[in-house]
Amino acid sequence: PQLHAHASVADVAEEVAVVLRSRAEEVGADLVVRADSRASVACAEGVVASALGNLVSNALTYVDGAPTRRVVIDVHDKDGQVKTTVSDTGSGLPPAVDPASLFEPYVRGDGARGRGLGLGLATVKRIVDAHGGRVGVQSSASGAQFWFTLPAVQVSAGS
Numbered sequence: 626p627q628l629h630a631h632a633s634v635a636d637v638a639e640e641v642a643v644v645l646r647s648r649a650e651e652v653g654a655d656l657v658v659r660a661d662s663r664a665s666v667a668c669a670e671g672v673v674a675s676a677l678g679n680l681v682s683n684a685l686t687y688v689d690g691a692p693t694r695r696v697v698i699d700v701h702d703k704d705g706q707v708k709t710t711v712s713d714t715g716s717g718l719p720p721a722v723d724p725a726s727l728f729e730p731y732v733r734g735d736g737a738r739g740r741g742l743g744l745g746l747a748t749v750k751r752i753v754d755a756h757g758g759r760v761g762v763q764s765s766a767s768g769a770q771f772w773f774t775l776p777a778v779q780v781s782a783g784s
Contacts (some may be wrong), residue, residue, distance in 0.1 A: 630669040631780050636671040637661035638698045645681050652685055654694035662702045668756045673775075676752045679745040680711040680771045681704035687769065705776040706758070718764035724755045728760055749773060777782035 649656040666673065681696060688694040692715045714742050718724065726732050730747040735744075737771045749771075750760045758775040 630672075631665040631667055631778055632673045633663060633665050634673055634677075634709055634775070635700045637670055637677060638700050638709065640670075641674055641677045641681055642698065645678070645685065646738075648682070649696065649730065652689040652694060653657070653698055653750050654685055654688050656681070656685075657695065657697045658700070659697060660700035661674055662700045662707050664702055664707045664777040665780045666707050666756065666758075667778045668747040668752075670754055672756070676749045676773060677709060677711070679749050680773075682744060683771070684711050684713035684715070686771070688713050702777060703774070705777055707777050708772060708774045710770050710772040712768060712770040714768045717766050717769050724762045724764065727762060746771075756770055779781075 635658075638660055640654050642658045646656055677698065679686065681698065686697040688696060691714055695714045697712045698709065699712070700706075700707060718727075728746045728750040731743040732747075746760075753760050753773045756775050758773055760771075760773045762772070764768045
């Protein structure tokens with residue numbers, strides 16, 4: 626492993642959007658990145674991409690068939706953290722779902738779509754926890770917002 630791995634979350638968000646753009650087009654969704662943070666976090670790009678890719682893939686699954694199909698990745702600085710939020714215009718979480726349980730391995734919410742094993746959000750949580758961050762979700766009838774924070778790091782020019 627790299628001792629001093631670091632990644633710009635904004636750059637990773639742009640890469641994830643490029644990779645998943647064709648999937649977004651398949652479901653007729655807009656995929657938008659809004660990044661006003663240029664901060665880096667102390668983990669490898671691939672690790673950030675894995676977490677973010679899971680959230681964006683889920684969001685695209687749940688906007689499929691919605692009247693408005695839009696997935697937005699927001700990246701901004703907040704209190705020494707880089708907060709990344711993936712918002713979708715799907716139907717949101719069913720009222721009976723305990724949001725915290727969604728981050729447990731092998732848990733799939735009622736009405737879960739796709740063929741997943743219920744490991745995507747657990748993987749996101751494991752990655753984020755291991756790097757000193759937090760995960761969460763907010764949901765309404767107009768969609769869900771899954772977010773994670775990772776501590777921002779200073780990257781010296783020589784590294």
